[in-house]
Amino acid sequence: MTNLKFLAAGAAVGVFAFGTAFADTLDDVKRKGFVQCGVSQGLPGFSNPDEKGNWTGIDVDVCRAVAAGLFGDASKVKYTPLSAKERFTALQSGEVDLLSRNTTWTLVRDSALGLDFTGVNYYDGQGFMVRKSLGVKSASELSGAAVCVNIGTTTELNLADYFRANKMEYTPVVFEKADEVVAAYDAGRCDVYTTDQSGLYAQRIKMKNPAEHVVLPEVISKEPLGPVVRHGDNKFGDVVRWSLYAMIEAEEMGLNSGNVESEKANSGDPGKRRLLGVEGDLGQNLGLPGSWAYDIISQVGNYGESFARNLGPDTALNIERGLNALWKDGGLQYAMPAR
Numbered sequence: 357m358t359n360l361k362f363l364a365a366g367a368a369v370g371v372f373a374f375g376t377a378f379a380d381t382l383d384d385v386k387r388k389g390f391v392q393c394g395v396s397q398g399l400p401g402f403s404n405p406d407e408k409g410n411w412t413g414i415d416v417d418v419c420r421a422v423a424a425g426l427f428g429d430a431s432k433v434k435y436t437p438l439s440a441k442e443r444f445t446a447l448q449s450g451e452v453d454l455l456s457r458n459t460t461w462t463l464v465r466d467s468a469l470g471l472d473f474t475g476v477n478y479y480d481g482q483g484f485m486v487r488k489s490l491g492v493k494s495a496s497e498l499s500g501a502a503v504c505v506n507i508g509t510t511t512e513l514n515l516a517d518y519f520r521a522n523k524m525e526y527t528p529v530v531f532e533k534a535d536e537v538v539a540a541y542d543a544g545r546c547d548v549y550t551t552d553q554s555g556l557y558a559q560r561i562k563m564k565n566p567a568e569h570v571v572l573p574e575v576i577s578k579e580p581l582g583p584v585v586r587h588g589d590n591k592f593g594d595v596v597r598w599s600l601y602a603m604i605e606a607e608e609m610g611l612n613s614g615n616v617e618s619e620k621a622n623s624g625d626p627g628k629r630r631l632l633g634v635e636g637d638l639g640q641n642l643g644l645p646g647s648w649a650y651d652i653i654s655q656v657g658n659y660g661e662s663f664a665r666n667l668g669p670d671t672a673l674n675i676e677r678g679l680n681a682l683w684k685d686g687g688l689q690y691a692m693p694a695r
């Protein structure tokens with residue numbers, strides 16, 4: 357009986373912690389004047405600092421878009437680098453307001469961990485990398501391999517599923533920091549490196565001789581990566597969701613950082629006029645200034661610009677749009693209607 361009481365009391369505190377204590381992240385963020393954004397510890401194309409500590413990447417652009425929408429200034433962001441293992445505790449505890457760190461949207465994370473996913477800024481899938489000299493052409497040839505992998509990731513779980521389902525053996529070689537995983541693989545401590553395919557391309561740049569490694573054709577999982585807020589943090593969650601949608605919607609409408617000023621001044625298109633705050637009160641509904649989407653597009657760019665700048669053919673990653681093309685070009689990126 358006593359135990360039951362303890363459990364009930366504990367549950368109530370849990371609800372309070374997730375439901376009330378952080379319910380006003382939007383107000384808190386407005387008051388302090390910046391967004392505290394949880395990012396990776398350095399993943400080129402997604403969230404990566406240069407030698408001066410300036411962060412860039414497609415995940416960083418989500419943080420910057422939220423700041424642009426809120427404050428009219430994309431630079432009002434502070435970054436907290438987090439390992440895969442640390443990331444959820446950092447969000448749950450309030451150390452960060454927003455997690456934008458190549459994080460896969462799964463049922464358990466969305467329900468049991470007190471988190472809410474606000475969208476998908478990159479559709480990915482897990483892959484394998486090996487040394488070309490191994491002569492392996494398919495993942496089906498990997499039985500008996502030592503596999504380097506990051507702890508606290510979906511990668512670890514999918515790896516186990518894949519080998520089990522295919523009745524193959526493997527030896528996991530696990531590390532907490534992604535750089536340790538890459539260094540171990542590069543030093544030959546394992547035969548295979550596995551992570552999200554985008555991560556394989558990103559991390560290959562850091563290896564001693566990138567041309568010596570090949571990504572195998574198999575994609576063994578779905579990895580929808582997106583920004584995360586605390587469960588119950590609906591107002592702030594809405595701001596994050598619609599900041600990302602504003603970037604996608606802008607690409608759908610043909611608005612970009614180069615033309616948005618003249619489009620705002622001259623366009624007669626009702627949808628563009630609404631999104632850019634010339635007509636209506638979309639921003640007000642989100643608790644944002646009327647210029648929120650204009651500020652996002654002019655300062656951060658549309659989704660396609662962000663993709664091209666961080667991941668596209670002109671970057672060292674050289675990733676195609678693929679699943680991340682707009683829905684009207686055969687991809688999955690689709691913004692809900694801004695009206």
Ligand SMILES: N[C@@H](CCC(=O)N[C@@H](CS)C(=O)NCC(=O)O)C(=O)O
Nearest residue numbers: 396397398440459460509510534555
């Ligand atoms: N998407 C997967 C994997 C995420 C992950 O942490 N991947 C590693 C390997 S690419 C990583 O981000 N490393 C960069 C870092 O920790 O800085 C998940 O959400 O669990």
